[in-house]
Amino acid sequence: MIYKCSEKFLAEMAAERGHTLEEAMACIVNRDGNTITVDTDSPAYPRDRNPSRDEQSAVWKRVEAGAEGMKRDCCSPPTK
Secondary structure (H helix, E strand, O other), X not given: OEEEEEHHHHHHHHHHOOOOHHHHHHHEEEEEOOEEEEEOOOOOOOOOOOOOHHHXXXXXXXXXXOOOOOOXXXXXXXXX
């Protein structure tokens, strides 16, 4: 999946999952000002080994709430 967010959001998410921003930078496929486009299928995308439902819910709640640096439509499917 491809989504847009801020570099700050990616850094926070990576840290929550035990990764550094430097490790996650390779999953960025585009940059437009303060907005980055992230490929969640990239091996560099920061993910937990076994994320709990609570952890997954916390991330999605931040997305839905429009967390700082996030666009509410951040998880819309890529356009062709």
